Amino acid sequence: MDESTRKKIGRFVDQRDAQLWLLALVVMFLLTMALLFVDVVNMKEPWWVSPELKLALNTRTMRVALVLSILLICAYFRDSARRLRRENHELIDDLEERGRLLEKKNCEITRLKDLSDQLIGVTDLHLALDLVLDMAVQVIGADTASIMLKSKGEDDLHIAASRGIPKKVINSTRVKIGESIAGLVAQNGQAVLLNSDELVGEMAKRTLRKHAIVSSVIVPIHINEDVRGVISIAKRRGSDCFTEEDLGVLSTLASQTSLVIQKTELLDNLRDQIEKLAFTVEELRQAQVTLVEAEKLASIGRLAGGVSHEINNPLQVILGRVELMLQSETDPAKLRQLQSVMEHTTRISEIVTNLLSFSRRSSGAPFKQVEIGAVLDRTLSLLEPQLTSDGVLIESEIDDRDMPVLANASDLQQVFTNIILNAHQAMHGRPESKITVRIRNEAGSAAVEIADNGPGIPQESLAHLFEPFFTTKSEGEGTGLGLSIAYGIVEAHGGRISARNNSEGGACFSITLPIDRALGRAA
Amino acid sequence: MRILVVDDEQGIRELIRDILEPRGHKVTCASGGTEALALLARQPVDMMYLDIRMPNGDGLSVLKRLQVEHPNLPVIMITGCAQHEIVDETLDLGAFACLVKPFCVGDVLGMLDVIRAAA
Numbered sequence: 001m002d003e004s005t006r007k008k009i010g011r012f013v014d015q016r017d018a019q020l021w022l023l024a025l026v027v028m029f030l031l032t033m034a035l036l037f038v039d040v041v042n043m044k045e046p047w048w049v050s051p052e053l054k055l056a057l058n059t060r061t062m063r064v065a066l067v068l069s070i071l072l073i074c075a076y077f078r079d080s081a082r083r084l085r086r087e088n089h090e091l092i093d094d095l096e097e098r099g100r101l102l103e104k105k106n107c108e109i110t111r112l113k114d115l116s117d118q119l120i121g122v123t124d125l126h127l128a129l130d131l132v133l134d135m136a137v138q139v140i141g142a143d144t145a146s147i148m149l150k151s152k153g154e155d156d157l158h159i160a161a162s163r164g165i166p167k168k169v170i171n172s173t174r175v176k177i178g179e180s181i182a183g184l185v186a187q188n189g190q191a192v193l194l195n196s197d198e199l200v201g202e203m204a205k206r207t208l209r210k211h212a213i214v215s216s217v218i219v220p221i222h223i224n225e226d227v228r229g230v231i232s233i234a235k236r237r238g239s240d241c242f243t244e245e246d247l248g249v250l251s252t253l254a255s256q257t258s259l260v261i262q263k264t265e266l267l268d269n270l271r272d273q274i275e276k277l278a279f280t281v282e283e284l285r286q287a288q289v290t291l292v293e294a295e296k297l298a299s300i301g302r303l304a305g306g307v308s309h310e311i312n313n314p315l316q317v318i319l320g321r322v323e324l325m326l327q328s329e330t331d332p333a334k335l336r337q338l339q340s341v342m343e344h345t346t347r348i349s350e351i352v353t354n355l356l357s358f359s360r361r362s363s364g365a366p367f368k369q370v371e372i373g374a375v376l377d378r379t380l381s382l383l384e385p386q387l388t389s390d391g392v393l394i395e396s397e398i399d400d401r402d403m404p405v406l407a408n409a410s411d412l413q414q415v416f417t418n419i420i421l422n423a424h425q426a427m428h429g430r431p432e433s434k435i436t437v438r439i440r441n442e443a444g445s446a447a448v449e450i451a452d453n454g455p456g457i458p459q460e461s462l463a464h465l466f467e468p469f470f471t472t473k474s475e476g477e478g479t480g481l482g483l484s485i486a487y488g489i490v491e492a493h494g495g496r497i498s499a500r501n502n503s504e505g506g507a508c509f510s511i512t513l514p515i516d517r518a519l520g521r522a523a
Numbered sequence: 524m525r526i527l528v529v530d531d532e533q534g535i536r537e538l539i540r541d542i543l544e545p546r547g548h549k550v551t552c553a554s555g556g557t558e559a560l561a562l563l564a565r566q567p568v569d570m571m572y573l574d575i576r577m578p579n580g581d582g583l584s585v586l587k588r589l590q591v592e593h594p595n596l597p598v599i600m601i602t603g604c605a606q607h608e609i610v611d612e613t614l615d616l617g618a619f620a621c622l623v624k625p626f627c628v629g630d631v632l633g634m635l636d637v638i639r640a641a642a
Contacts, residue, residue: 312603316624317534323628324541349625356604366607 013086017079024072031068034061108249111139115253119260123267128260129161132231132253137163140217140246142233147221147257148175148182149229157186157229182218182230189227191219191251195241215241219254223262231257290496297466297487304468308355315352318345354481355468357488367493369516370409372446373401373439378409379416380437387424392433399440406516411489415497416450418482419509423452426507430454445495446515451508456501465499524639525567528552529559529585530574530601539572542631556580560588570597570638572622572631575604575613583616590617597638601626 038061041049049057115135122128129147136145144164148157157175159165178187185192194216196209216234220227231254235242322342329335380394387394405412420435427433430453438449457465457472464470466487471480490497495513502508526548528539536552543550551568553559557580559573571589575582582600589596597619602609610621620634 309603312624313532313535316626317532317538319625320538320542320628324538327628352625 010086010090017083020075020079024075027068028072031065035065105245108139111135112249112252112256116256119256122260123264125261125264126161128264129257132257132260133161133163136231136233136250136253140233140242140249141235141239143236143239145231145233147229147231148173148186149221149261150177150186150227157182160229181216182232185218185220185230186227189220189222191217191247191254193217193242193244193247212237214239217242217247217250219247219250221254221258221261223258228258228261293463293466294491297484297491300468300484301488304355308352311348311352312356315345315349319349351481354485357485367406367408369404370407370412371402372405372412372448372513373398373403375407375409375412376416376437376439376448377401379413379420383417383420383424387420387435390424390428390433392424392427392435395434395436397436397438399438400446401439403439403441403446404516405446405493405513407493407513408489412493412513415486415489415511416448418486419450422482423450423454423507426454427452441515442512444515445512448511448513449508450511451502451506453504453506456505457499457507459501462499462501466497524569524635525549526551526635527559527562527568527571529554529556529572529577529582531555531577531579532574535574535601539631542628543635546632548635554579556582556585559585560592563589563593567593568596569642570599570619570635572599572601573618574601575609576602583613586613586616586618597641599634599638 038057041054041057045054112135115131118131119128122131133145133147136142142163144162146162146165147160149160150156151158151174155177157177159170159173162170175183175186177183181192181194196214211234213234214237216232218230218232221229221231231250233242233246233250319342322338322345326335326338326342329338380396384394423435424433427435432453434453436449436451438447438451440447461470461472466483467480468484469480470484487497490511490513493513495511497509497511499507499509526543528536528543528550529552530536530539531554533554536554540550540552551562551566553562555577559571560580573582573585586598586600589598594617598617600613600618600621601624602613602621603624610623613621619638622630622634
């Protein structure tokens with residue numbers, strides 16, 4: 001039996017009781033009148049009352065009065081008993097109802113506790129929002145539910161999670177803060193309970209009617225002083241309306257959601273920081289490697305310089321003496337031998353000169369403002385005939401040809417020449433050989449890339465590429481000084497040179513030189 | 524011509540001497556700057572080959588003193604370092620020319636011819 005039926009029955013019983021007691025009062029009044037009448041008859045003894053009548057009146061009236069009194073007393077007790085029984089029933093019903101409510105509350109609390117326990121372990125925001133909505137649907141009994149969050153950097157809400165809402169609606173819904181009911185809740189930070197039969201606002205009525213909703217609860221998700229979003233639940237026509245208790249439960253869920261959002265944001269932040277830290281550590285590691293490599297090359301340079309200088313003097317003596325002997329010698333056999341000595345000594349001399357270039361890092365000629373594109377153009381124009389005759393295609397991708405750098409043009413030309421000739425040699429005999437030259441402005445530096453589609457550089461060679469005498473070429477094909485000289489020159493210009501293998505194959509050398517801002521145009 | 528060759532390397536000194544003497548020049552050698560200045564004080568020369576890097580009185584210091592004491596003496600500097608700034612510095616200090624190692628016989632004689640022509 002539901003509450004309203006019980007109330008109707010109670011009202012009916014109360015009406016009947018009132019009618020019965022009114023009847024009893026009337027009867028009591030008439031009886032009193034009858035007794036008064038008997039008293040009057042006894043006292044006055046009117047002429048029309050015979051002694052027999054008087055006796056009869058006294059006896060019967062008393063009997064009637066006695067019987068009626070007993071009946072009234074019985075009726076009173078019976079009514080009291082019935083009333084007590086009814087009140088007892090009502091009390092039991094009330095207790096049962098309270099018990100049911102208590103059980104429901106207990107169940108809600110247990111589920112909310114379970115949700116809290118589950119949310120503690122969840123680090124993914126969308127998973128956490130789904131859990132919250134599951135709870136809203138199961139505990140409160142909503143037909144549809146959604147969590148709308150403020151879009152980053154924008155003044156509107158989007159649906160971050162939902163239940164019972166079509167995908168098309170989810171994707172297209174954008175609610176401006178301050179507009180529509182959800183937008184107003186997000187603006188004011190106040191929860192609302194909307195039941196269609198109690199609504200006064202035209203907007204609310206229209207909204208509920210539009211979505212065939214009978215009842216809706218929308219609560220804000222607060223984070224500190226800010227409203228970050230709203231949780232909205234609704235029941236469709238044919239269901240019961242939400243109650244204040246439901247609003248309370250949803251507010252608890254909103255608090256849980258707020259905690260989850262804060263937790264996931266903290267975790268995201270932490271993750272970002274860890275990534276940045278890892279990136280910085282990697283950068284530091286790279287810088288350390290570069291520094292160690294630079295220091296190693298500088299040490300090699302000092303050693304090479306010292307050794308070359310010491311070799312230079314005896315070499316000079318040998319060269320001079322052989323030249324003098326060649327001038328005076330007439331015997332052809334001796335001349336041939338002397339020429340051979342001269343030839344090999346000249347080769348030693350060239351190696352020593354290159355070693356000295358590497359150790360000195362530049363020719364020492366004064367630096368002037370030069371346009372990097374022009375230097376590269378000159379280099380290419382000198383090498384192009386040799387490259388094209390060997391079927392090597394040259395491609396240029398130049399963003400800014402006129403970037404000014406403070407440099408010694410002929411030293412830079414030597415750097416480009418060494419790299420391009422290395423690429424040429426690496427691609428020797430390969431079909432569709434191609435050298436691609438790129439120049440671009442990279443964070444205030446002039447960046448030159450020279451890439452080829454050759455076999456690339458063996459991974460184990462990459463770390464030693466700029467060391468003097470390191471070569472991957474066959475014996476007699478190179479001294480292994482070209483790249484170390486290029487390294488020394490670029491370092492002397494305050495730049496950086498590095499080599500890598502392209503993902504699509506081939507090697508790529510990168511040279512970055514600082515753009516000359518003081519003398520040249522702004523970068 | 525009377526020529527003074529100053530170099531700490533005996534091999535270089537003798538090489539230059541052996542290039543120049545067969546061509547009729549009178550060559551005197553010194554192994555350092557101090558010795559060269561002492562020799563110059565005793566007997567004048569017409570020109571001088573002077574090494575830059577020497578342990579006993581480096582070439583640049585000697586060149587500076589020569590510009591004061593013998594301003595008209597043509598000096599050809601000898602260096603193992605082909606860097607422009609060193610070459611430029613010697614020329615700025617008054618050297619006639621700079622001979623960069625490794626040089627050939629022709630370089631030594633060619634510079635001498637230029638000095639003779641200028642004299």
